[in-house]
Amino acid sequence: MLFGKGSKLNSIFKMKCPRCQEGDFFISHxxxxxxxxxxxxxxxxxxxxxxxxxxxxxxxxYVSYALGVALFVTCWVSINLFFPDSNVFLQIGVISGLSIFLSPYLYALSKIIWANIFFSYDPEAISKFKESSKS
Structure with a gap:
């Protein structure tokens, strides 16, 4: 159950609450x-x-830095594998352009990953919250 409810990846890629995985984590896109x-x-x-x-x-x-390095390495290896005759300025342009374009998503991704390190899934979290708010 790699992406099912209860997994960290479900919370990360759907950008949902790490504990209940139903509530939104971010105010907007x-x-x-x-x-x-x-x-x-x-x-x-x-x-x-x-x-x-x-x-x-x-x-x-730190998570954002790791994601940026992963993006850089992935782009650099892909460009050199699929376009071996490309010059260094093309590589710099593609990597810079992708980094700028993906920076809002990587920023949000780093925050949700960081939260998932410290909060764990609780399948009864919603019912506990509703029960405590009744009192």
Missing amino acids: PYSMKNIGKTYTYCPSCGLKYEKEIGFYYGAM
């Missing part, structure tokens, strides 16, 4: 320039507070 990278304070479905402490998402910079 990663390419919405008005709300780029903004997360909800609490999960709308299970009430999880997304920011454990002030500055919690500073650690996502």
Whole structure:
């Protein structure tokens, strides 16, 4: 069950709450320039507070760096494999263009990956939240 409910990959690629995997993690789409990278304070479905402490998402910079390096290596190897006669300026242009184009998505991806490192799936989170909000 690689992408099924309960897996970290389900939460990451659907950009859902790491705990209940139903509530949205981000306020809007990663390419919405008005709300780029903004997360909800609490999960709308299970009430999880997304920011454990002030500055919690500073650690996502390391994940973002790793994603950027992976993008660079993937592009560089692909260009050299499929277009062996390409010059270095083409490689720099393609890698720079892709990095700029994908940066909002990679930023959002790094935040959701970082959150999934620290929060785990709880299938009963929504029912617990609804039960506690009744009292």
